[in-house]
Amino acid sequence: xxxxxxxxxxxxxxxxxxxxxxxxxxxxxxxxxxxxxxxxxxxxxxxxxxxxxxxxxxxxxxxxxxxxxxxxxxxxxxxxxxxxxxxxxxxxxxxxxxxxxxxxxxxxxxxxxxxxxxxxxxxxxxxxxxxxxxxxxxxxxxxxxxxxxxxxxxxxxxxxxxxxxxxxxxxxxxxxxxxxxxxxxxxxxxxxxxx
Amino acid sequence: xxxxxxxxxxxxxxxxxxxxxxxxxxxxxxxxxxxxxxxxxxxxxxxxxxxxxxxxxxxxxxxxxxxxxxxxxxxxxxxxxxxxxxxxxxxxxxxxxxxxxxxxxxxxxxxxxxxxxxxxxxxxxxxxxxxxxxxxxxxxxxxxxxxxxxxxxxxxxxxxxxxxxxxxxxxxxxxxxxxxxxxxxxxxxxxxxxxxxxxxxxxxxxxxxxxxxxxxxxxxxxxxxxxxxxxxxxxxxxxx
Numbered sequence: 001x002x003x004x005x006x007x008x009x010x011x012x013x014x015x016x017x018x019x020x021x022x023x024x025x026x027x028x029x030x031x032x033x034x035x036x037x038x039x040x041x042x043x044x045x046x047x048x049x050x051x052x053x054x055x056x057x058x059x060x061x062x063x064x065x066x067x068x069x070x071x072x073x074x075x076x077x078x079x080x081x082x083x084x085x086x087x088x089x090x091x092x093x094x095x096x097x098x099x100x101x102x103x104x105x106x107x108x109x110x111x112x113x114x115x116x117x118x119x120x121x122x123x124x125x126x127x128x129x130x131x132x133x134x135x136x137x138x139x140x141x142x143x144x145x146x147x148x149x150x151x152x153x154x155x156x157x158x159x160x161x162x163x164x165x166x167x168x169x170x171x172x173x174x175x176x177x178x179x180x181x182x183x184x185x186x187x188x189x190x191x192x193x194x195x
Numbered sequence: 196x197x198x199x200x201x202x203x204x205x206x207x208x209x210x211x212x213x214x215x216x217x218x219x220x221x222x223x224x225x226x227x228x229x230x231x232x233x234x235x236x237x238x239x240x241x242x243x244x245x246x247x248x249x250x251x252x253x254x255x256x257x258x259x260x261x262x263x264x265x266x267x268x269x270x271x272x273x274x275x276x277x278x279x280x281x282x283x284x285x286x287x288x289x290x291x292x293x294x295x296x297x298x299x300x301x302x303x304x305x306x307x308x309x310x311x312x313x314x315x316x317x318x319x320x321x322x323x324x325x326x327x328x329x330x331x332x333x334x335x336x337x338x339x340x341x342x343x344x345x346x347x348x349x350x351x352x353x354x355x356x357x358x359x360x361x362x363x364x365x366x367x368x369x370x371x372x373x374x375x376x377x378x379x380x381x382x383x384x385x386x387x388x389x390x391x392x393x394x395x396x397x398x399x400x401x402x403x404x405x406x407x408x409x410x411x412x413x414x415x416x417x418x419x420x421x422x423x424x425x426x427x428x429x430x431x432x433x434x435x
Contacts, residue, residue, distance in 0.1 A: 110204075110305050117303055119277040119416040168261055171304055175259045178312040179319050180329055188259040 012068055013095070013186045015088045022192040023086040031086075031094050032075035036150065037169035038101050040143035041108055048104075049097055056100065059086045061093040062066055077151045095185055099119075102177040109174045112136050156165065196224075199323045203309035205231045210323055211361045229314070230306060235298050237285060246271045252330030254281070255311040258304075262425050281307050311385045363404070 039045045053062050062068050071090055073080045086094075102109065117131040118124050124133050143166040148155055157165065176185045197220045201208040209227045212220040226244050228237040237247070246269045254273045257264040263275035276282040285298045302310065318329045 113304055120278060172261075172310050174257050174304070175255055175311070178308070178315050180315040183329060184256060184259065184315075184331060188256055191256065191260045192262070 013092055013097050013182065019190070023074075023088070023091055025188075027091065027189045027191045028074045028086055028145075029077060029104070031091065031098065031169065032078070033165065033169060034173060035072060036146055037143060037173060037186050038098065038105065040139055040146055040166070041105055041112075041173075045101065047146075048101065052097055052100055058093045058096065058098055061089050062110050062188050063073055071111070077156050079150060079152045081152070083088075086095065092186075093188075095182055095189070099181040099185060102173045104172070105179045109177065112139060113174060119190075129180070143169075158168075177180050198318075201313040203313050205306045206309035207231075207315040210316060210317065212324070218322055219325065221325070223324060227353075228310070230300060230302070230310075232306065233300050235300060237300075238296060243285070244271060248318060248327060249330045251307075251311050251314055255307065255333070256331050276301065279303050283310075292345050325394070 002108055010078045016027065035049075038049075042048065050068065051064060053059060053068070062071065070082075070084065071086060072078070073082060074084050074086050075081065111132070112135065115124075116127070117128065118129060119133055119136070124130060144159065144162050147162050147165075153185070155162070172188075175181070175188075178184070196219075197214050199210040199212075199220060201210075207229045209222065209229075213224060215221050217252065222242065223241045225238065227242060228247075228416075250266045250268045250271045250273050254266045256346055257266070258281075264332045265274035266272070270283045270286050272282075273284075274282050274284075274314045281302045281304070283300045283302055287297065299407065315329065317323060318327045
């Protein structure tokens with residue numbers, strides 16, 4: 001007998017008690033970087049996100065495209081950062097969007113992560129998978145151009161650091177894509193954050 | 196007898212158990228976890244399963260925060276091995292005779308994710324072992340790791356401060372000895388006159404010497420001090 005669990009677990013996201021001053025800076029940066037990586041993976045991701053907002057019933061928190069843009073600009077590294085913060089409901093909405101999208105991108109994420117591993121083990125040439133390497137490079141280039149165009153003008157990271165961030169975000173996104181992804185992502189956001 | 200299976204591309208988790216009421220598998224008789232890249236199978240009972248859930252959950256959480264940690268817990272140990280690999284090692288339990296030796300399985304990130312996901316599905320499944328719950332807390336392991344890495348510099352800092360304090364305690368505090376060698380107050384007009392007047396009292400025999408010594412001393416000092424001191428300051432400031 002085989003059972004497959006598709007329904008998400010009934011786990012609620014507790015607001016951590018230590019953070020009385022609202023959403024910490026690092027959390028706002030992290031969640032925006034994850035969204036940016038999703039955009040680099042899928043060029044139409046923003047449109048999908050806007051549809052998802054309706055499907056997930058989050059219009060109350062994110063009523064419009066501009067409101068969504070404002071939420072993403074709470075990342076302090078953004079060019080249009082307005083010193084605004086995220087409310088807990090807004091953060092939960094963004095976490096939901098990230099996790100729902102990563103479930104759809106699961107196959108692509110697995111593919112890119114294993115390609116990255118093959119590259120660092122030097123197996124690409126032997127396996128004849130140079131094409132896959134090109135896919136990974138395309139993703140990194142897209143992420144780089146998105147990052148440079150969105151973040152403040154002297155880029156906070158150099159090219160090598162942006163590349164590392166892009167690759168690291170792939171693993172983070174993969175780990176968000178499971179059944180308990182929202183719960184795991186929520187906890188990892190506050191891990192090491194300063195109130 | 197009920198069997199539940201959670202299969203992911205690289206990992207299959209099989210749960211065998213007995214139900215007491217309805218379809219809910221509530222008593223575990225055994226589980227097995229098989230990876231597609233490895234012939235070795237992880238088998239055990241409830242105790243091992245609980246430890247595995249804890250270790251894999253905490254490790255995945257640490258990996259997500261990009262701070263890979265070594266998580267040892269009971270029989271199971273999961274540690275980072277290079278940039279892409281994770282080493283899962285399970286030592287044999289004394290009670291279980293089937294697992295004769297240590298099992299070591301190298302997992303890449305995707306296989307680790309599949310293992311985590313199969314265990315997560317098991318934890319989230321209300322029909323199978325409802326009392327198993329997810330593990331996302333890594334603060335216990337974090338504090339251990341941080342103690343090891345942070346205590347040494349902190350203690351070294353305190354000790355070096357103590358040593359420096361004891362050494363500096365024996366160094367005598369320097370006394371202010373500027374008064375006898377100060378030329379500036381002696382250059383003022385009234386002071387040399389006062390100082391010269393007691394001098395003759397030491398040598399009372401010659402009365403003419405104090406007057407002759409006082410006048411040449413007093414007259415060159417104001418002129419010499421006035422002219423060189425006033426001239427360099429404007430020129431130096433002009434050059435700058």
